[in-house]
Amino acid sequence: MIKAEDQNSGFSMVPDLTALLDIIFIVLVFLLLTANSRVYQMDMDLPTTRNQQAQVAEQPAVIQISLFQASPTWGIAQQRYQQFDEFAAALKQQLTQQSAASVSLASEPQVSVEQLLKLLELLQQLNIETTQILMEKNHD
Template sequence: MIRLEEQHGSFSMVPDLTALLDIIFIVLVFLLLTANNRVYQMDMSLPPSERGQTRLATEPAQIQLSLFQGNPIWGLGEQRYQSFKQFEVALNQQVHKPGTAEEQKPSVSLASERQVPVEHLLKMLELLQQLNIETTQILMEKNHE
């Protein structure tokens, strides 16, 4: 049997740090909860009403972009690209074809599968914005609810 020696005095040389640890924990939680995260945003102009969203395209787009759920994710016409960098180079070549006027931008349509992460869509819209393509047709399936 193990026996503990009893201390005869109530005074100890080791300070009690329990209260200090509680204060440090409270301050740490307070700082974590009040820390500001950076919010990134991208300006987009959307139709003002639901009726303005559903409009049939009058003519087919010159450039068709696609987002797929599985690899390869990025699509330009019938070609699929494994990396975004390859896709970006191919789209840049398509937009800046020789013989087309710089002020006349090609019409672009964008189709995406339902389960594609939003990050991929935003990345593609950011690329279109960098290429100064202001108007893009986003193709959607009609919701049957």
């Protein structure tokens, strides 16, 4: 009868790489710890006296525009205007007084689309690119 050799003999043709891997990891850690890293810095001028301390930035002014169903139709803040030309002149004056003001538009739900489009056209002519339009949720 033929007997097969035992496969679990102590000798193998594959080299043992454990020691080599240990040395590679040790060298890798050494190189990572000794590598020069750049130090970034930013120059800052801090105030030297109390008068030079930073001040809180002001909130930009908000111009509240309103459209009403009943006459007078146009409104800026609490002031209402009967004619569109008066309203446009007052809005231009507000924008020149408050150069960085943001515009907020509130409208009653039954205001005609024609009035809204007329107002949006005026805002476009005045180079107002961003307008907050306040809307109410429909409770139907």
